[in-house]
Amino acid sequence: MTLQTPQRRTKRDVLTEFRHAEILAAARGVFAEKGFAGASVDDIAQAAGVAKGTIYLYYPSKREIYFAALREGLTALAVKTEARVAGAETLYDQIRAYVETKLRYFDENRDFFKIYFAELGNMVTQHETRDSGFEQIYLDQVALLENAVRQGGGRGETRDLPARSVAFAIANLTRGAVTQRLVGWTEGSIEREVELLVDLAWKGISSQ
Amino acid sequence: MTLQTPQRRTKRDVLTEFRHAEILAAARGVFAEKGFAGASVDDIAQAAGVAKGTIYLYYPSKREIYFAALREGLTALAVKTEARVAGAETLYDQIRAYVETKLRYFDENRDFFKIYFAELGNMVTQHETRDSGFEQIYLDQVALLENAVRQGGGRGETRDLPARSVAFAIANLTRGAVTQRLVGWTEGSIEREVELLVDLAWKGISSQ
């Protein structure tokens, strides 16, 4: 039933992929600087070094470019986080893996974090965002922590606490720390900050 | 040097004040629902039951209405928080006062919180916001906690920790909790949530 499709990527495929990436990278920078409303498609086109019409050969609308940038960054981060957390044994190490991965990733992808954080703000008002899968990705990340906490609790590593609330708390601590760094309210090294956050969280939840 | 100003408020003053409040209340609802970019001045006028021109008799621009709504809510909350925290003796009670005041206020003023939270998102990208006093109000609130933590530490109530980071952490926990409630990810009572948050924070920082 499936149609025969060419096995090798044609030159055209490569070019298409390249343009997609090129436009997306340009868009990320523009959206990070000006926000969704403040960014014009012309801005993005100029940043990408193409004409506006070309943008629409690769993306159907401004919103779709925005979502694509968001999706790309979110899934990459989710994959990384899940891998790191899965590679940790104890709850303490899992929390540490979570916090450290997020902090480092966002620190290395500041433009993406700006878009992400601004979009969180919109999620509260604009329902469009909530319906487009991002809410799920976010909740999945929380669930990752939640499961770790629940299992750690089962092993007696923590005192008796609602795992979901604890997971949210850790996520909030982490996101806040990233934000503070981004706007320049934090100066210390990432290592020290991870240390402090994990220490606070761990003392807060551990059984001893 | 000061000019002679009328002692009693004239009828005109009362009307002016009334219109300002009326428009601001309408604007708060519209901004909360649609966000700054999505809200049109016509929307606000309609919600306030006046013509668009009337809006401009009381506010010079759409942005100013937005800032006025933000400023009003922020200062009211800041006043409340400072009073409650000042009325608490121990660090534990101060943290509790802080968390509880914020949670209750935002729960009772959801429209305001939506505007506030969306604006936080913008603050990361749009520098205009950072330059207009809101950043200072925010940092003052953190400083309130920071001082409490520092003094509590001096009294030996906490272990040795960087007060500023702890203050940010508590602020992040609190704001996150409010957000979770707003989007419907939390179902329990506010009392229980305050209990949990303060408990987590306290266990995280206390000397024992």
Added chain:
DNA sequence: TGAGTTACTGACCGCTCGGTCAGTTGAATG
């Protein structure tokens, strides 16, 4: 009652911007 004054109205203006499409370019092909 009518003249003067203040509050209010909403049609209108200018401009921005998302999206389109007729036309151009240049590489591939024979």
Added chain:
DNA sequence: CATTCAACTGACCGAGCGGTCAGTAACTCA
């Protein structure tokens, strides 16, 4: 070298919106 065609361009269109202002309503006061 001629032909073809996919990729690309940017002038253009129409909608939406912030802000204005000439006109109207309503109120005051002599």
